Amino acid sequence: MTASPITKAAQHTPDGIAKKIRGLSDRSIAWIFVAPTIFLLLAVNIFPLIWTIRLSFTNYRVNRPNKEVEWVGLRNYERILNDPDIWHTMQATAHFLFWTILIQVLIGFALAYLINNKFKGNDLWTTIIVFPMMLSPAVVGNFWTFLYQPQIGLFNYVVTFFTGGDPADFSMIGDVYLAPWAIIIADTWMWTPFVMLICLAGLRSIPDSIYEAAECDRASKWRQFWTITIPMALPFLMLAVLFRGIENFKMFDLVVQLTGGGPGNTTTLTSIDLKREAFEKWRTGYSSAYAVILFVTVFGLASIYVKALNKVKER
Amino acid sequence: MSFSVTEPTKGTKWFSGILVVIYAVITIVPLLWIIATGFKSPADSIAYPPVVFFEPTLEGYVNLFTDRTRATAEMLEEAGPPQTWYEEIARERGTVISGPSRYGERFLNSVIIGFGSTALCMVLGTAAAYAFSRFRVPLKDDLLFFILSTRMMPPIAVAIPIFLMFRNLGLNDTHLGMILLYTAVNLSLSVWLLKGFIDEIPMEYEEAALIDGYTRFQAFYKVVLPQAATGIASTAIFCLIFAWNEYAFAVLLTSGTAQTAPPFIPNIIGVNGKDWPAVAAGATLFLVPVMVFTVLLRKHLLRGITFGAVRK
């Protein structure tokens, strides 16, 4: 973010000109421009967050309005971190995150690379590919349960058309081994276009002159790909990973509609588990602690990641 | 036409084109299946095994927009012969239309909340992004990361305090409450995206304007805004897609007055269990506005997603 000449200019300009302007000073304009945003974020994001943190030290339960609220210190945190089930949901989340990101980056990048070859009509096909990500995730989850039904859905019929066998031989959301893949497939279907768009932008940001120079040096296409394309597109790839990571860590609507967390707890991601604690068991204090732990986890991981991203960008 | 070494060969283009088209066709099948289901009869929609060719009917759309009751003989007699084509469709199933469904209302709510929050988000986001881009704001980097971090919170985690807070402020289940909420959630993304765009606009233009006697505010309004228009448009797409499709907050915080369509659509029930054609019809119609918006602005989609990093 930092090194662009424009921002440098921005940091160094004002003094001379600033004096000449009439009306509001830059400083007050800056505040007027930033304040509403900060205020709204404080009110709708930070204030509830602080409230959540406060609640996390209590045994408060929303569904027991008459019960006295007690401070329980760190007991909620202790209970969560010692609960083996929570580690199970973390594992399920990690599995989901790893595979969705990996597959989406591979397919998304490949598509972007192909589209960047500027064949005729690439604009139209890009738009078509982008359609799934405009649907509501809840609706997508809902429809994929329908598509995955071995008897009345389309998925099994299409798969067995190619592989042979009977559509009823397998059940994507009923089988403990297939269900984690069922949610990965639906998420990949929906969000690969997003990764593709970021990658495409990355590829288009590489100036032709670099390839031309490489061509003069008689570097092979293969070599150009690894020494120019990948490094230049890397910040974009990392950005895609960051966004998909954050979004899928919070993933709720699609999976809850698709599998409801089942079979058993196979696809119970942390956000689904959290929703059960908060809005089904109504353990407000406990679930607040859970939320804080999740937030700290994703915040910590994202901070490290953003630092790495900035390093890559500066290179 | 000048020869360029970076221009892919004809063979490469063909090869790339074919692969992309194959992917596009595969990826569009589930979507087409949804759209087709909207035109199936309830029996066809759950046909075992599934049917690809069927006799299209508008029953799903009729069911989407109406509430129907299973009619007793007495009611049928009282109602007389069907007056309209949609009543006729309902009668064929032995039901009478008892009134309009909530779908229209929910859809309108989505329009108000989706577009309202997107507009508000663009106003606030552009202003904040401009300030971050041009001025020395104390703790700038920390503030920026703070803004991004607000997006990391799972919605469920803050839903209870927001619910309690909204209730105290009288914002529960109101359009204004949902607009503010979605604006706040989207602001992080839009400030980051917009800052990228504004960074790209050369300072020289504004400086020239300032020297010509414009105030800083006028310079922002008359010089920067027009230049940032494409960036704003592309950012708006992403804000709209999110606000339009959001589910978790909507399902937890709204009910009677301000509920949007996403929590409503998956659960449309007919007179006998889930009404898949109506669900599909609802999903199809719901896709149309954001699809149109995206197709219109598709040229800017790419720039939007990358913090304006695509250079010409």
Place this chain on the structure above:
Amino acid sequence: MKTKMMTTVAAGAILASGLSTAAQAEDLTLCWAAWDPANALIELSKDFEEQSGHNMSFEFVPWTSFADRMLNELNSGGQLCDLMIGDSQWIGGGAENGHYVKLNDFFDANGISMDDFIPATVTGYSEWPKNTPNYYALPAFGDVVGWTYRKDWFDRPELKAEFKETYGRDLGVPASLGELKDIAEFFQGRDIDGTTVYGAAIYTERGSEGITMGVTNALYNYGFLYENPDQPYDLDGFVNSAGAVEGLEFYKELYDVGAPPGSSNWYMGENIDAYRSGQVAMQMNFAFIWPGVEADENVGSGKSGYFPNPAGPTGQFAQLGGQGISVVSYSEKQDAALEYIQWFAQPEVQAKWWELGGYSALKAVVEDPSFATSQPYAQTFLDSMAIVKDFWAEPAYADLLIPMQERIHNYVVAGDGTAQDALDGLVRDWVEVFEDEGKL
């Protein structure tokens, strides 16, 4: 906006013309689940609007989020709902947390007697604590789990012959759960008219209450008890008794040998779909679906039969569903809401309710000689309502339901551990809940 304006206009008209309504015309909101009977209630309520001058609005929430959404509303003291047709298990919380208005005085003053309603529905939907005359709701919709079967398939001579040869008895309505499983197994994977069909669609849903509402139909009949009949909240040895374990194993076996592939997260809607599309020979489902089955183009008009949940080794019970109608104590329009209940309790209204597809719980309706023959499923409904048993209705019912969903689903669908493990674990979870509640 429009409805509000309409109300104002309507109210104005009534006031101006000085019509009979003494009370002020109110805009009442009734909250219920979004399902078939709710549509019928809209139709039924039109009479009330006409008679009282009040305007009715409805808030119907899908079953899978009904409890979350509505309990959230009640717990926060929300004023969205004036009338709540809340699920039977909410009654304890509704009473103890003061969400519902106690209706005893109102019933007495208006000559509404709970003796006029089917006893099981009064206990199930209205009373808290159970079996004491403290009423917080009027039974509104009687419902119970029962079975639907493909009579046309059962009647096929070639299938009858083959069944007789294999099992040594006639193919027909099963007399026990064991027989039901045989029939399911018999149909599983069978080719009928060119398609493969399966045995029975049963409840397996994970997210809300599905699998619990299903498995209890097996558990009850094999000897499962919620607690020691002599000592409340004494669970060990009752919840996880040898009979209960056997019942749970039965349900898993039924799932493994008789349920359609992929039916791992099925509840009411999925079962209906499977049955209507001709995938299964039998389905477990709440009685509310039966009017729809009768009217269906594929499986209706005589092709389907109905039977109550068959007996097991230790008894015959069926899972209670259904709801009572309550007045929400946070409502500012309680008088008008009570007026609605008073209207709804009238025998004529209840009779029309049944006619529209609502299961009235009023004795005058169901004990009418013509009732049992009024619909093919009417007798089955009556027989089923005589054997009902409900899940916990404690204020902490949701906390009790969640571990049950999890333990049962983990064992039955995901195949984790043994039935004994699952029920032992359930005892531990439930004890913890009751300890939290201060009841143990």
